[in-house]
Structure formats: C-alpha cells, structure tokens
Amino acid sequence: MAQSQGWVRRYFKAFCKGFFVAVPVAVTFLDRVACVARVEGASMQPSLNPGGSQSSDVVLLNHWKVRNFEVQRGDVVSLVSPKNPEQKIIKRVIALEGDIVKNSSGGGLALEWKGVCPRHHCL
Secondary structure, three states, X not given: OHHHHHHHHHHHHHHHHHHHHHHHHHHHHHHHOEEEEEXXXXXXXXXXXXXXXHOXXXXXXXXXXXXXXXXXOOOEEEEEOOOOOOOEEEEEOOOOOOOEEEOOOOOOOOOOXXXXXXOOOOO
16 A cells, blocks of 8 residues: 555656646747747638638747747738737738838728838838
8 A cells, every 4th residue: 555655656746847847848938939829810811711700720920030020021920909909910911121012902901001111110
C-alpha cells in the first residue's frame, strides 16, 4: 500500500514540475510569437471563409512580424476594431506608409479617401 502511494506522489510531483514550466512557456509563446484564432464573417471572402456564414476558418497570427514592423502589402493582419474596441477584425494590408492610394472603383476600401498613406500607418 505504501509503495502505491509513493508512485502517486512521484507522479503528482513530476506533473506539477512540468505544469509550472509549460504554462509560462506557452503563455509567453502565445503572447510574443504566434497564436491561433478563428475567423468568422464575410469580410475577407473568398480568401477566408469561402463557405460563407456556415463556416469559420482558423488562422495562425504571427505576432513576431508585427512586433518587428515587418508588415508588407498583401499581408492579412488582425487588429482592434476602431468602432468597437472589444472586437478584433481581420483585414488585408493594401498600402504602407508613403504609398499613394486612390479609390476609383468605389469598392474595396471602406473609406472614400485619396492621398498618401500617413506616416506610421497602413491601409
């Protein structure tokens, strides 16, 4: 009986050591390097959610590139909605700082805006 309790105690001790190492490593990785997110809605169709409202895609968000300011045209980025700070949105980068942007077709851009993309901004 004492032998089985010793095995349980050793197992529990090993589990706790692994847990208290793995959790901080996982949290740091998800905060600093990358995380997985679910995409819902039709905003990025047909690239994401080609099936419409019946489906949702799962994406890997690369925090490292954004943190190091390595965003390029064509990248898909996640950001906090300017209209609802509790909501995250996903958009494709179409212009970087200094690019000339013109919305002549009336589609694509949500804003009727023409000019140069401001410093420290992207569209």
